[in-house]
Amino acid sequence: MSVEQFFNAESIEEVVDLLDQYKGDAKIIAGGTDLVIALNNKKISPKVLIDISKIEDLRKIEEKDGELIIGSAVSFTHLMDYIKGDNNLKGLYDAARSIGSPQIRNKGTLGGNIGHSSPAADSTPPLIALGAKLKIASKNGIREVLLEDYSAKKNGAGLQEDELILTIEFPKLRKNQFLTFSKLGLRKALAISRITTSAVIELDQNKNVIDVVMCSGSIGRYPMREPEVEEYLKGKILNEETIEGAVEVLIDSMDERLEGRSTLPYKRIAIESILKETLYSRLKFLSEV
Ligand SMILES: Cc1cc2nc3c(=O)[nH]c(=O)nc-3n(C[C@H](O)[C@H](O)[C@H](O)COP(=O)(O)OP(=O)(O)OC[C@H]3O[C@@H](n4cnc5c(N)ncnc54)[C@H](O)[C@@H]3O)c2cc1C
Numbered sequence: 001m002s003v004e005q006f007f008n009a010e011s012i013e014e015v016v017d018l019l020d021q022y023k024g025d026a027k028i029i030a031g032g033t034d035l036v037i038a039l040n041n042k043k044i045s046p047k048v049l050i051d052i053s054k055i056e057d058l059r060k061i062e063e064k065d066g067e068l069i070i071g072s073a074v075s076f077t078h079l080m081d082y083i084k085g086d087n088n089l090k091g092l093y094d095a096a097r098s099i100g101s102p103q104i105r106n107k108g109t110l111g112g113n114i115g116h117s118s119p120a121a122d123s124t125p126p127l128i129a130l131g132a133k134l135k136i137a138s139k140n141g142i143r144e145v146l147l148e149d150y151s152a153k154k155n156g157a158g159l160q161e162d163e164l165i166l167t168i169e170f171p172k173l174r175k176n177q178f179l180t181f182s183k184l185g186l187r188k189a190l191a192i193s194r195i196t197t198s199a200v201i202e203l204d205q206n207k208n209v210i211d212v213v214m215c216s217g218s219i220g221r222y223p224m225r226e227p228e229v230e231e232y233l234k235g236k237i238l239n240e241e242t243i244e245g246a247v248e249v250l251i252d253s254m255d256e257r258l259e260g261r262s263t264l265p266y267k268r269i270a271i272e273s274i275l276k277e278t279l280y281s282r283l284k285f286l287s288e289v
């Protein structure tokens with residue numbers, strides 16, 4: 001079955017009405033970098049496509065009440081331009097920069113990366129570490145959900161077929177909180193990530209870990225927080241010894257999670273260098289600021 005109707009939506013209300021009208025027969029298209037491939041491979045066959053890429057309200061980045069509010073149709077290039085030079089958010093910049101090629105980053109959007117719900121979506125781990133929440137609209141109104149819960153599809157937090165992601169929002173970081181991000185294959189422009197780690201790490205002047213929120217990508221069924229690593233690091237001085245310890249803790253959790261999987265031996269080796277890069281880059285920030 002091929003697409004029968006294409007709507008160039010001009011407003012959020014129009015999208016929500018169309019989604020309600022066509023329900024499972026309709027698909028939202030933003031940059032199209034995932035969706036067009038899925039259409040070509042006949043993985044999906046919607047009758048209706050709703051293009052949201054021209055809706056100005058979804059293409060804005062705003063700061064309000066100490067939060068950064070990113071419209072779902074903001075492209076990676078736009079996001080990178082906005083946060084470039086913000087040391088505290090360097091991890092989000094690095095994650096966006098690691099996605100595809102310049103063409104993919106010009107077209108691909110944050111909402112599309114999240115809407116596609118791939119376990120390897122590169123924007124998700126840093127956004128979870130930042131405590132991001134999504135605003136999601138449908139004919140029934142607007143609901144808010146933590147990206148962490150959305151990612152795990154906890155208590156129905158996943159996207160319903162009549163829903164549109166409006167914004168991705170997170171609190172701005174404090175002066176001594178830094179977001180870091182590491183990805184296997186970061187320098188290979190077109191590599192879709194297999195493994196990532198990202199963390200917001202708050203240190204005092206003695207490199208004591210006051211707080212840490214860490215998220216991994218592709219070492220579980222979905223991008224997820226790593227509470228064992230967080231607990232291990234809190235209150236300790238971040239140094240070579242604790243970084244080695246954190247790696248052991250993460251490998252133990254991963255072993256349990258991926259028991260029996262053929263990819264486990266490879267992931268055990270890869271995660272060591274990825275996590276080390278994430279934690280050492282926090283120390284690098286300390287020496288630079
Ligand atoms: C060559 C290539 C390299 C790539 N490299 C990477 C990479 O390194 N890392 C990575 O993470 N991804 C990568 N991708 C995947 C893709 O580019 C990203 O996932 C991108 O963010 C998708 O955004 P989009 O706007 O193109 O989404 P679309 O293709 O337009 O949509 C994707 C899905 O999300 C839904 N959707 C879109 N917007 C919304 C919304 N606002 N609300 C609800 N649902 C919505 C759509 O219905 C669809 O199901 C790559 C893709 C290609 C083709």
